[in-house]
Amino acid sequence: MTRERRTALLATLTGLAAALIAFDLLVWGYGESPRAMVALLLEGTWGTAYGAGQVLFKATPLLFTGVAVDLGLRAGLFNIGAEGQLAMASLLAATLGARLPPGTPALLGVPLVLSTAMAAGAAWAAVPALLRTRFGAHEVISTIMMNKIAEAFVGAAFVYGFAQAGTMRTPDVVAGARVPRLEVLFGALRGSAASFALVLAVACAIVFGWAMRRTRAGREIGLLGMNPTACRAEHVPVGRRLAQALVVSGAVAGLAAAGTVLGYKGYYEAGLGAGAGFGGIAVALLGRGSAVGLVLAALFFGTLAQGGLAINAHVPMEVMDVLQGVVIVAVALADARVRAALAGLVPKGRPA
Amino acid sequence: MSALTAIVSMTMLAQTLRMSVPYTCAALGGVWSERSGVINIALEGMLLSAGLASVVVHVATGSPWLGVAGGAAAGALLGLVHASCVRGRVDAIISGLAVNLAAAGGTRFLLRALYDSASNSPPIEGFRLSVGGGASGARLLVRTLVDPLTLLALAAVLGTAWLMYRTRFGLRVRASGEDPEAAASVGVPVERIRLGAVGLGGAICGLGGAALAFDQHQFQSGMSGGRGFIALAAVVLSGWRPGRAALACVLFAALDSLQIVLQQETRLPHDLVGALPYAATLLALVVMGRRVQKAGLGARPPAGLGKHA
Numbered sequence: 001m002t003r004e005r006r007t008a009l010l011a012t013l014t015g016l017a018a019a020l021i022a023f024d025l026l027v028w029g030y031g032e033s034p035r036a037m038v039a040l041l042l043e044g045t046w047g048t049a050y051g052a053g054q055v056l057f058k059a060t061p062l063l064f065t066g067v068a069v070d071l072g073l074r075a076g077l078f079n080i081g082a083e084g085q086l087a088m089a090s091l092l093a094a095t096l097g098a099r100l101p102p103g104t105p106a107l108l109g110v111p112l113v114l115s116t117a118m119a120a121g122a123a124w125a126a127v128p129a130l131l132r133t134r135f136g137a138h139e140v141i142s143t144i145m146m147n148k149i150a151e152a153f154v155g156a157a158f159v160y161g162f163a164q165a166g167t168m169r170t171p172d173v174v175a176g177a178r179v180p181r182l183e184v185l186f187g188a189l190r191g192s193a194a195s196f197a198l199v200l201a202v203a204c205a206i207v208f209g210w211a212m213r214r215t216r217a218g219r220e221i222g223l224l225g226m227n228p229t230a231c232r233a234e235h236v237p238v239g240r241r242l243a244q245a246l247v248v249s250g251a252v253a254g255l256a257a258a259g260t261v262l263g264y265k266g267y268y269e270a271g272l273g274a275g276a277g278f279g280g281i282a283v284a285l286l287g288r289g290s291a292v293g294l295v296l297a298a299l300f301f302g303t304l305a306q307g308g309l310a311i312n313a314h315v316p317m318e319v320m321d322v323l324q325g326v327v328i329v330a331v332a333l334a335d336a337r338v339r340a341a342l343a344g345l346v347p348k349g350r351p352a
Numbered sequence: 353m354s355a356l357t358a359i360v361s362m363t364m365l366a367q368t369l370r371m372s373v374p375y376t377c378a379a380l381g382g383v384w385s386e387r388s389g390v391i392n393i394a395l396e397g398m399l400l401s402a403g404l405a406s407v408v409v410h411v412a413t414g415s416p417w418l419g420v421a422g423g424a425a426a427g428a429l430l431g432l433v434h435a436s437c438v439r440g441r442v443d444a445i446i447s448g449l450a451v452n453l454a455a456a457g458g459t460r461f462l463l464r465a466l467y468d469s470a471s472n473s474p475p476i477e478g479f480r481l482s483v484g485g486g487a488s489g490a491r492l493l494v495r496t497l498v499d500p501l502t503l504l505a506l507a508a509v510l511g512t513a514w515l516m517y518r519t520r521f522g523l524r525v526r527a528s529g530e531d532p533e534a535a536a537s538v539g540v541p542v543e544r545i546r547l548g549a550v551g552l553g554g555a556i557c558g559l560g561g562a563a564l565a566f567d568q569h570q571f572q573s574g575m576s577g578g579r580g581f582i583a584l585a586a587v588v589l590s591g592w593r594p595g596r597a598a599l600a601c602v603l604f605a606a607l608d609s610l611q612i613v614l615q616q617e618t619r620l621p622h623d624l625v626g627a628l629p630y631a632a633t634l635l636a637l638v639v640m641g642r643r644v645q646k647a648g649l650g651a652r653p654p655a656g657l658g659k660h661a
Contacts, residue, residue, distance in 0.1 A: 030465055078445055131634065135641025138588075140393055140445060142637060144581045148630040155623035278456075281449055316464035321457020328450040329437055336441035 007342065008288050011335035015286060016300075018330030019323050026319050037311050044310025045303045051310070053182065053192025059302025060194070060259030061086070061273055063201035065280025066287055066294050067208055068253035072139075073284055074212060075245035076225040081128060081143025082253035083277025084150030085121040089254030091154055093117035094261045094268035095162055097173030109176035114200075114258060121254020122247045124150060129246040133239040139246065147277070154270055169269035179263035195263025202295060204252060209291035221245045253277065275321075279305075282324040286331055362489025364609055366496045370567065372598075372605035373505045374399060374576075377560025378583035379590070379597040380512050381427065384553030385435075387516065387592055388546045389529040389656045393448035394434045396580025397455030398554055402427040402561025404459045407473045407571040408466065416479050420501065420562045427558020428551045430455070435550035439543050444658060452580075460573050473571040501563040508556045512594040525549045528661075529654035536661035543661070578630065585633045589640050592654060600636075607632050 024034035045051045065082040072079035097113045104112075128146055131137035157163075164171045182194045212218040220236045221244070232238050260273035279301055286301075287294035301324065308317030378395045385392035405426035410419030430451055437447035460470065467473050479500050496502055516522040527535040528542045528549075536542045557580075564579070565571045582604055590596035611628040614620055 026461070078449075080449065127634075131637060131641070135638045137634075137637035137641050141581050141585050141588075142634055144578060145630040145633050148578050149627045152623040152627035152630075155626075156621045159621065159623065278453060282453070285446060316461050318457050318461035318464060322454050322461060324457065325450040325452075325454025328446060328453070329442065332442040332446045332450075333437060333440050340441060 003342065007335065007338045008293075010338050011331050012286065012288070012293075014334035015327045015331035019327045022323055022326040023319065026322065027315050030315050030319075032314050037315055040311050040314070041303075041307035045306045049188040050190070050192050051306065053189035053194045054306045054309075055299065055302045056182070056189075056194035056198050057192055057259070057264070057302075058305040059298040060198045060201050060263070061256035061276040062279045062283050062301050062305075063198070063205060063295060063298035064256035064259065065253050065276050066283025066298050067201070067205050068249045068251075068256075069280045069284035070287060070289060070294060071208060071221075071249040071252060072245055074225045074289060075221045075242055076228065077132075077242065077246055077249070078140050078281075079125065079128075079143055079246060079249045079253070080140060080281060081125060081146045081250070081277070082256075082280050083274070084143070084147035085124045085250040085253040086256050086260075086273050086277055087147075087150045087154050088124045089117035089120040090257040090261045090268045090273055091157055091162065091170070092120040093254075093257045094170040094173055097177035097262065098171040098267070100174045100177055102174050102176075104174055104176035106176045106178075109174065110179060110262070113173070113177045113262060114255065117254040117257040118251040119254075122251040125246050125250020125253070126243075129243040132246070133243050151270075158270065164267075170267045173262060173266050177262065178266055179258050181263065193264045195259060197259035197263040200255070200258055201298075204255065205291040205294045208252070209294075212289075217241065217244060253280070279324065282328055285328050362493050364489075364613060366489060366493040367609035367612065368602065368606045369493070369502065370496045370499075370605075371608045372602045373501055373563040373567075374560035374579055375583050375586065375601035375604050376505050376598045377508060377563065378557045378580050379586045379601050380508050380594055381431070381553035381557030381560075382584050382587040383512065383516075383590075383592055383594050383597050384525070384556065385431070385550045386587060386657055387529045387654055388525045388549035389532055389542075389654060389659060390435055390438050390546050390550050391444035391448070391658050392434065392550065392553070393445060393581070393584060394430060394451035394455075395557055395583055396576050396578065397448075397452035398427045398430045398557040399561040399564060399576040399580050400459050400574070401430055401455045402558035403565040403575055404462060404473070404561075404571045405558070406562035407476055407565045408462070410476045410478075411474060416477065416566070417500075419476070419566070420504070420559065423562030423565070424555040424558040427561060428555035431550040431552075431554020431557070432547060434554075435547045439546070441660070456574065459571075463571070463573060471573050473565075475570045476566070478566040478569055501559065501566060504559050505563070508559065509594060509598045512556070516594060521545075521548070526654075529656050532656045532659050532661040582629060582633050585636050588653075589636050591652070604629055604632065 027034045027037045045055050068082050069079050093113045093116045096116045100109055124146060128139045128142040131142045132139050158168050162170060179195045179197050182196060183189045212222055220241050224231050224238060224241050228238055256273060256276055261268045265272060283294060283297045283301055287297035304320040304323060308320040378399055381395055381398065382392055402423035406419040406423030409422030410416055434447050434451055438444045463469055463473060481495055481498060524540045524545045527540055528545045532542045564575055583601065586600035586604060587597050589600045607629045611625050614625045615622050
């Protein structure tokens with residue numbers, strides 16, 4: 001095991017330990033038994049085939065957005081706009097999916113709606129990309145603003161003709177544009193909403209992990225994240241690579257609609273998939289730039305999301321959102337400490 | 353009433369002033385933090401947490417003043433947490449994101465834990481002001497002008513400008529933000545100065561959170577609504593200067609109240625009109641980028657922003 005790997009592993013374990021401690025404290029503060037709640041959480045997630053299926057279902061959009069945010073991070077970009085990119089992708093994919101002729105074959109329908117979702121996510125990310133490369137506007141502020149504008153746009157779209165009459169949701173997507181549930185292949189998962197979108201998400205994680213190492217664009221994006229000045233000196237097209245990273249990131253975030261709209265509800269309503277964009281940040285920061293890491297991180301946060309529902313009758317499930325923040329800080333802090341200790345760069349007066 | 357008379361009115365002026373308070377307080381928090389060299393995107397989470405804290409303390413003690421103090425304390429606490437993480441070499445944006453995520457979840461958790469509601473707190477009275485009831489524009493304006501939180505925000509603007517440019521502490525904050533290594537080499541305790549500046553900024557930002565909650569007479573889940581980020585854009589727009597940041601905030605507040613008037617008085621699509629402040633923020637970033645590219649008209653960020661001693 002390389003030193004780099006060991007550092008990453010140690011930081012990740014610290015993050016998980018911090019999450020457990022924070023969970024125990026919050027549950028205890030709420031007046032419930034931490035041990036009983038952990039037991040309940042495990043039982044409601046990995047304890048049954050249905051629970052496990054639900055974890056996979058919750059992990060699916062998180063894996064897409066996690067891969068998306070990770071892609072940006074490699075270029076040194078914080079794409080915290082996955083939330084809005086996903087909302088726009090969901091709206092447009094669901095709308096197109098509902099307008100297709102009823103007999104559309106799945107071989108045509110599914111790729112069509114998925115590429116629509118990618119295009120919509122990419123287009124929504126293209127605005128911050130342009131603002132960043134042309135005007136130097138920091139993507140953290142602009143992507144958040146794009147989230148808010150997407151929210152407004154979706155609201156207006158539902159009022160002006162995108163919604164089924166009398167409802168606040170899009171019409172049902174035709175059968176040929178839906179992503180089938182995993183239960184058609186694995187009978188044990190019956191009833192859970194896990195779909196083949198999960199397979200697509202895992203494939204995305206693997207393909208992008210490979211592309212980052214093996215393609216020119218991927219390599220340059222990765223180098224850009226480490227040292228933009230050196231890249232500029234080496235005539236790497238910095239602006240173009242930054243924009244590409246953010247736009248592709250938006251496209252992948254948009255694909256998360258496969259797990260929510262196409263694999264689960266079969267239509268889009270405001271709030272469907274909400275939180276996946278921010279959850280993706282936690283997944284990316286815990287997954288630390290490896291396909292395996294991202295999948296495991298998505299499963300971890302998927303477990304928390306489903307586990308939150310399992311304990312909701314006793315402790316508010318919002319406790320899990322707090323844990324996202326705790327994990328992020330703990331991992332980053334542990335990582336910095338371990339690195340400093342290894343490099344002998346521990347600040348004065350502070351023991352390693 | 354036509355849309356135009358609604359826009360050019362005392363009510364609109366009062367609205368703008370009222371809405372500029374949370375923006376201004378958050379922007380001052382950003383100025384303190386970033387002038388000391390600590391990137392701060394945690395303003396959003398600070399506003400939100402302070403809003404809830406002010407309501408909780410107000411409900412528990414019955415005193416609006418203690419409520420405001422509670423909001424400021426919550427803001428300061430989050431500021432210290434953020435600054436400590438950055439001091440521990442956590443990327444400031446990651447730390448800020450974590451604060452925001454934890455604040456969004458934590459406030460909803462506490463709402464359910466304390467008040468058994470997923471969306472809002474019980475109503476609070478806030479400050480009782482004896483300028484008479486009624487909704488006439490002039491009265492509304494007077495009431496806004498004598499509102500303790502408006503006055504506190506004004507004091508915070510003047511106080512920040514004075515502290516930042518006229519005192520030893522302010523000089524040290526600016527030195528830490530411009531060149532932490534040089535500052536450290538002449539004996540400025542950079543890390544401690546940064547903790548102080550981010551903590552103080554957090555407290556001021558916390559006043560904004562309290563103003564947000566007091567204005568609605570309750571806390572609502574997610575009520576900061578991106579204001580922390582808009583305030584950060586105002587900081588960038590101002591060139592990291594407190595007075596101009598406050599002016600930029602009044603501008604954003606004017607758009608906010610314009611948006612409300614347009615929703616009430618015209619038949620434009622509500623949701624899209626509601627996105628006006630966000631679109632304006634994007635535009636502000638573009639304008640700013642242009643200016644920096646052309647002449648760098650005093651719009652330079654602190655040179656040591658994000659650097660360590």
